[in-house]
Amino acid sequence: MAEPMYRIIADDLDRRIKIGELQPGAQLPSEIELREEYGQGTAKASRNTVRDAIKLLVTRGLVETRPGQGTFVVKKVLPFVSRLATDPEAGGIEDGVYKDEVGKRGRTPDETRPRVEVQPADPTVAGELGLTGDEQVISRHQERRIDGTPWSMQTTFYPMKFVERGATNLLMAENIAEGMVKYLEEKLNIKQVGWRDTITARTPTGNERTFFTLSDKVQVAIIEFRRTSYDETGVPIRHTVTVYPADRNQFEMEAGAVPARPEKNHEAK
Amino acid sequence: MAEPMYRIIADDLDRRIKIGELQPGAQLPSEIELREEYGQGTAKASRNTVRDAIKLLVTRGLVETRPGQGTFVVKKVLPFVSRLATDPEAGGIEDGVYKDEVGKRGRTPDETRPRVEVQPADPTVAGELGLTGDEQVISRHQERRIDGTPWSMQTTFYPMKFVERGATNLLMAENIAEGMVKYLEEKLNIKQVGWRDTITARTPTGNERTFFTLSDKVQVAIIEFRRTSYDETGVPIRHTVTVYPADRNQFEMEAGAVPARPEKNHEAK
DNA sequence: AACGATTTGTTCGTATGTATC
């Protein structure tokens, strides 16, 4: 028995999904029924073996289980496409990691009011902001939804000394209408002239699972953008961490001359 | 018992890993030992329950199991950082999705010779290349390693008509020394002036698991770059798909004026 | 509102296989 039984079952169901015998949204046979389908001759497979196979498909992101209902082939959601700005002018205005067009596309965006905290900088943030030891930083956290669905979370860190130098609005739990970049320029004469993004993907934390309503079983990666912005003298101004669940987000980047994108099909594969 | 036992065990081990009681690389207690650690009073937990807890930690990417040896806290590998080019001149030269500096950083890159095939375009590729129906495309596939570790896979698709018009080297299973962009310009007078990238993250396919040596259990996301390049008239020239395992790759992007990056700490969290 | 049928979730026991040292 080179291949274990549960893997054989999983691979067969995998195949049936891929060839379209089981369409997205379709219900799989119940565990009891699968016991019979995959039995050796007259003997039925054990329910636990069938369940092991299904667990494997869950981690592959192919199916999801719903207690009391059944097991279903996952439906892909319509991803929201964010265009990554490569122009410091364009990107700075929006005060976010990406230049989005939520409204333009007939989707309704929703942003929570910032949750503002003062906390000691963790080593990563301290490093990015050029702080030594455990200085305090201001953390501004926001959660974003599109059409009611949790879409991204963002936390921006500013050095505490900005407040001491007069930028007290940093502590306000309100969006700053004029944008943070402009505010810092007016208040402290600090100009944001560039930034560096670091992009990684990883498994979600507990918090992220909760906010994005990712069941503990469904396998969805988190895409993390970390942006450090700099002023004219090369001094870091702020550090922004934005996280996106990969199942409902996509990113686009253009370089050089590119024709406008035609209306695109968003069907599931 | 709101929370099931296996989740309580998993969360506790999760916590012990996060606070550093269990360091990366450290061995967890064996399943037999964990049975006693997490028993209710005198009763031991079932071995299956302990195993369920460990399976959960595996899917969270926190631990890995080795038959005959034990269960270990995963060690993060040193990620390779790719700088995403935003300048069509710079990016085009290297003929890849990213402008890398493998050699400069004392790491030894390794690229397989292209595997060249002629095949009918799948709907996505056809759409990106502006082909109708099931025209043929040339597919050139390469695998990359760094210091012997599988790092990325890349497939580039070209319209078949490029060959008919004289660019026969597209069918050669060799790297084209001068670079494909230059070759197409000389041979067909096609100039690549821009591109559009689409970035997504998803679970690995079976092929990807094999090449990247990702065990069926370890949860690592795949980062996928799809790039369509265009000529001066806005006609798509080629479509490139590059996939990276997220555990050993990271991406950087700069905009505006940014100071040079100082030597960075790459310790595991 | 109550109940039963169906389906997945949790927990335990047990036996045996396979990998490593």
Add this chain to the structure above:
DNA sequence: TGATACATACGAACAAATCGT
């Protein structure tokens, strides 16, 4: 070779969620 540790497989019982009657 034996000891240890994880992997597979099966059986069983009860819990919890969902849906229709």
